[in-house]
Amino acid sequence: xxxxxxxxxxxxxxxxxxxxxxxxxxxxxxxxxxxxxxxxxxxxxxxxxxxxxxxxxxxxxxxxxxxxxxxxxxxxxxxxxxxxxxxxxxxxxxxxxxxxxxxxxxxxxxxxxxxxxxxxxxxxxxxxxxxxxxxxxxxxxxxxxxxxxxxxxxxxxxxxxxxxxxxxxxxxxxxxxxxxxxxxxxxxxxxxxxxxxxxxxxxxxxxxxxxxxxxxxxxxxxxxxxxxxxxxxxxxxxxxxxxxxxxxxxxxxxxxxxxxxxxxxxxxxxxxxxxxxxxxxxxxxxxxxxxxxxxxxxxxxxxxxxxxxxxxxxxxxxxxxxxxxxxxxxxxxxxxxxxxxxxxxxxxxxxxxxxxxxxxxxxxxxxxxxxxxxxxxxxxxxxxxxxxxxxxxxxxxxxxxxxxxxxxxxxxxxxxxxxxxxxxxxxxxxx
Amino acid sequence: xxxxxxxxxxxxxxxxxxxxxxxxxxxxxxxxxxxxxxxxxxxxxxxxxxxxxxxxxxxxxxxxxxxxxxxxxxxxxxxxxxxxxxxxxxxxxxxxxxxxxxxxxxxxxxxxxxxxxxxxxxxxxxxxxxxxxxxxxxxxxxxxxxxxxxxxxxxxxxxxxxxxxxxxxxxxxxxxxxxxxxxxxxxxxxxxxxxxxxxxxxxxxxxxxxxxxxxxxxxxxxxxxxxxxxxxxxxxxxxxxxxxxxxxxxxxxxxxxxxxxxxxxxxxxxxxxxxxxxxxxxxxxxxxxxxxxxxxxxxxxxxxxxxxxxxxxxxxxxxxxxxxxxxxxxxxxxxxxxxxxxxxxxxxxxxxxxxxxxxxxxxxxxxxxxxxxxxxxxxxxxxxxxxxxxxxxxxxxxxxxxxxxxxxxxxxxxxxxxxxxxxxxxxxxxx
Numbered sequence: 003x004x005x006x007x008x009x010x011x012x013x014x015x016x017x018x019x020x021x022x023x024x025x026x027x028x029x030x031x032x033x034x035x036x037x038x039x040x041x042x043x044x045x046x047x048x049x050x051x052x053x054x055x056x057x058x059x060x061x062x063x064x065x066x067x068x069x070x071x072x073x074x075x076x077x078x079x080x081x082x083x084x085x086x087x088x089x090x091x092x093x094x095x096x097x098x099x100x101x102x103x104x105x106x107x108x109x110x111x112x113x114x115x116x117x118x119x120x121x122x123x124x125x126x127x128x129x130x131x132x133x134x135x136x137x138x139x140x141x142x143x144x145x146x147x148x149x150x151x152x153x154x155x156x157x158x159x160x161x162x163x164x165x166x167x168x169x170x171x172x173x174x175x176x177x178x179x180x181x182x183x184x185x186x187x188x189x190x191x192x193x194x195x196x197x198x199x200x201x202x203x204x205x206x207x208x209x210x211x212x213x214x215x216x217x218x219x220x221x222x223x224x225x226x227x228x229x230x231x232x233x234x235x236x237x238x239x240x241x242x243x244x245x246x247x248x249x250x251x252x253x254x255x256x257x258x259x260x261x262x263x264x265x266x267x268x269x270x271x272x273x274x275x276x277x278x279x280x281x282x283x284x285x286x287x288x289x290x291x292x293x294x295x296x297x298x299x300x301x302x303x304x305x306x307x308x309x310x311x312x313x314x315x316x317x318x319x320x321x322x323x324x325x326x327x328x329x330x331x332x333x334x335x336x337x338x339x340x341x342x343x344x345x346x347x348x349x350x351x352x353x354x355x356x357x358x359x360x361x362x363x364x365x366x367x368x369x370x371x372x373x374x375x376x377x378x379x380x381x382x383x384x385x386x387x388x389x390x391x392x393x394x395x396x397x398x399x400x401x402x403x404x405x406x407x408x409x410x411x412x413x414x415x416x417x418x419x420x421x422x423x424x425x426x427x428x429x430x431x432x433x
Numbered sequence: 434x435x436x437x438x439x440x441x442x443x444x445x446x447x448x449x450x451x452x453x454x455x456x457x458x459x460x461x462x463x464x465x466x467x468x469x470x471x472x473x474x475x476x477x478x479x480x481x482x483x484x485x486x487x488x489x490x491x492x493x494x495x496x497x498x499x500x501x502x503x504x505x506x507x508x509x510x511x512x513x514x515x516x517x518x519x520x521x522x523x524x525x526x527x528x529x530x531x532x533x534x535x536x537x538x539x540x541x542x543x544x545x546x547x548x549x550x551x552x553x554x555x556x557x558x559x560x561x562x563x564x565x566x567x568x569x570x571x572x573x574x575x576x577x578x579x580x581x582x583x584x585x586x587x588x589x590x591x592x593x594x595x596x597x598x599x600x601x602x603x604x605x606x607x608x609x610x611x612x613x614x615x616x617x618x619x620x621x622x623x624x625x626x627x628x629x630x631x632x633x634x635x636x637x638x639x640x641x642x643x644x645x646x647x648x649x650x651x652x653x654x655x656x657x658x659x660x661x662x663x664x665x666x667x668x669x670x671x672x673x674x675x676x677x678x679x680x681x682x683x684x685x686x687x688x689x690x691x692x693x694x695x696x697x698x699x700x701x702x703x704x705x706x707x708x709x710x711x712x713x714x715x716x717x718x719x720x721x722x723x724x725x726x727x728x729x730x731x732x733x734x735x736x737x738x739x740x741x742x743x744x745x746x747x748x749x750x751x752x753x754x755x756x757x758x759x760x761x762x763x764x765x766x767x768x769x770x771x772x773x774x775x776x777x778x779x780x781x782x783x784x785x786x787x788x789x790x791x792x793x794x795x796x797x798x799x800x801x802x803x804x805x806x807x808x809x810x811x812x813x814x815x816x817x818x819x820x821x822x823x824x825x826x827x828x829x830x831x832x833x834x835x836x837x838x839x840x841x842x843x844x845x846x847x848x849x850x851x852x853x854x855x856x857x858x859x860x861x862x863x864x
Contacts, residue, residue, distance in 0.1 A: 029637070031580075031583050031670060031671060031672050032580035032582070032639070032730070033579060034578055037733075037741060037742075038733055038738075044741075047744075072532045074529070074531070075529070076523060076524050076525050076526045077523045082524040086520055089513060089517055092508045092513065092516075092716065093507050093508050093513040094507050095506060095507045098505070099716040100505070100716045101501075135718075139746060142746030146465060146468075148462060148463065149463035149465055151463070152462050152463055167746055170577065170742070170745065170746075206460070208463070239460060239462060240461075240462060282529075284531040285529070285532060285749075285752045286751050286752075287566075287748065287749065299463070300463075300464070302464055307465075307469075310475075313475055314475075314597045314601065315569070315570060315573030315574060315594070316566075316569070316573070317566070317567045317570065317715075318716075319718070320718045320751065320754060322516070322717070419526075
């Protein structure tokens with residue numbers, strides 16, 4: 003009997019011949035075979051399993067987790083106040099809010115233009131901003147706008163969502179476990195050898211994903227390097243998906259906060275932004291994507307396509323969460339969230355300086371909450387994961403989990419508490 | 434110069450020959466052509482434009498809107514309390530919550546099993562529930578799990594998201610404006626002639642969308658009729674996407690609250706649920722989808738595929754919103770939201786009884802917040818829209834906007850205030 007076929011006693015008793023005929027010519031629905039191409043284990047699930055197996059075998063051990071990029075500090079008071087206030091509004095018929103406008107509330111979009119883009123002299127209008135439930139959703143969904151036969155290029159190592167969402171969309175070909183690469187994806191290695199700056203690929207891609215400051219390496223492209231990419235995209239008819247989730251951590255002057263600081267970006271770049279790391283919204287869920295109206299292909303505006311997707315498959319971020327986002331960009335909110343970012347950056351500096359002091363080779367941590375650690379003695383990144391787990395009881399993320407060029411590296415995050423960060427380093431020093 | 438090509442003064446000056454070569458062999462990224470197949474105007478945008486044009490021409494007119502299905506009553510006190518409490522938790526390091534578990538918090542999933550499914554004796558486990566930001570997202574995204582060459586069947590009229598999301602996914606063929614139909618979609622007419630009960634289609638579909646109680650007709654399948662569909666799906670290797678967004682409005686005993694009340698549904702049915710209409714969460718955003726582990730096709734579990742989608746393209750509903758959802762299913766919350774549903778149902782009964790009293794032909798409104806009104810004198814539904822707008826200053830939704838078999842019908846919703854509903858009917862009586 004075909005899988006999924008459920009015997010119907012009623013059917014068998016009443017129409018035995020029909021039941022047999024149907025079974026013979028049985029054609030079932032088919033699943034999206036692109037989904038089954040994905041390797042079974044998501045990086046962070048594999049880590050979670052390894053960690054819990056270790057915890058079970060060693061229940062007395064107190065682990066410090068500097069692995070997954072989740073924040074630990076509470077929401078700032080300005081955000082808490084805005085949430086309470088808007089919750090009260092939702093409890094009252096006169097101030098209740100139902101469905102939000104498709105693009106998001108104007109109070110939030112206008113404020114973003116004023117507080118995020120105008121200070122950068124970036125030419126952006128409020129109706130080019132689409133408020134969403136987070137940068138992860140947007141970076142996973144944006145590929146839908148492009149043809150299935152388009153080729154994507156990613157830096158290597160890379161945030162897994164860019165590739166996985168394109169695998170699901172059928173753009174990546176087949177996976178070769180020996181190389182750790184998808185046959186139809188253009189990989190742009192970012193390693194210490196090229197200063198973590200991707201070179202223009204030999205084959206021209208259609209869609210280029212750039213995350214700057216970078217996850218996982220914590221390194222950056224400066225404004226001239228990013229301008230080269232914008233020029234490359236305009237010259238070659240590419241779209242850049244620019245993920246600026248970590249821009250709040252930038253400390254150096256020549257690192258761009260937005261791709262729209264570059265000339266010509268409005269005709270080739272979509273920018274994705276997050277409230278997760280600049281304001282601790284990982285459990286609140288808010289982000290946005292900016293699709294300039296200048297991006298037009300064959301007479302079709304990508305802004306219109308994204309609007310259509312928003313209108314069809316999404317129903318807005320919660321009113322109270324959009325009010326919370328507005329409060330992040332109040333004067334008081336900005337003062338408070340910047341303090342929080344400074345707290346995490348103190349962790350980043352502590353990790354980086356301590357590891358350097360111990361003689362290790364480390365990157366990142368200056369404009370990003372991520373430290374990219376060259377594994378000592380050419381250990382593989384998974385071996386180093388086990389080594390750090392068992393010798394120092396510290397959990398990090400193996401670089402190989404982010405792509406083949408991540409092999410030989412290891413990611414630590416600055417999102418723990420300061421106390422945990424300091425004791426993790428003490429343990430590493432003693433291991 | 435190809436569209437989207439931006440002249441680079443630097444390039445032209447430095448490498449004029451290269452610039453020319455690139456222009457000649459210029460290959461640009463391509464957009465997803467399925468998106469461009471969608472007719473330009475979304476139903477509710479068209480209505481909004483017509484209404485605002487009328488308002489502009491007649492600024493003195495006070496319109497009553499019984500069109501779009503948005504709620505108007507505030508969140509109930511139990512929900513407001515839960516929101517305030519969880520907001521306070523987010524402001525404190527000890528009780529702060531970052532990323533939610535992929536499937537949603539167990540406190541909510543467990544409570545849903547206990548309060549929604551156990552009373553129905555529906556066999557469902559808590560790890561088959563995926564918490565999301567709403568039923569619209571889930572009903573738009575679920576098609577991703579299926580092969581592009583699968584055929585969908587929808588009732589006609591239908592909630593537009595089922596079709597539009599499949600158009601974007603490339604499953605619908607081409608649109609014929611004269612029939613109002615997509616070439617590859619199986620339409621199952623639901624009209625007064627068949628008592629709004631769809632007949633099994635001649636050609637076997639792969640994926641069947643059923644919304645019960647139905648949007649837009651407000652009519653229902655009883656448990657025996659739904660059992661027939663479950664048997665049909667199991668016999669023919671189909672998947673049913675069952676949208677139960679309006680189940681809280683059911684008043685008749687033989688109408689199922691969940692498809693899992695039917696025997697065999699666990700091997701063929703995915704159920705989508707909403708908090709929008711049972712608890713007024715249209716602006717709060719919470720829903721869930723139940724994918725039973727028994728649905729396995731070619732050795733692949735649809736539950737695993739949906740989990741993979743959730744893990745890759747979504748990052749959970751906000752903690753505070755999941756706590757609000759839990760409060761909906763507290764004893765106090767249930768008492769309060771049921772009062773709210775009763776408030777809207779009083780509107781539904783008022784609309785239905787008044788229109789019947791005036792001699793009109795109306796359906797729905799008994800187990801659903803929608804009234805499906807046969808247009809008088811065979812007016813087209815858009816003509817009737819204009820007639821009602823100009824003569825009674827009441828805004829509803831033309832049935833044709835939901836599909837060809839919606840022609841000759843008109844939808845009114847019960848989500849206005851009682852006072853507005855009563856005065857809308859007074860105006861209709863006098864028109």
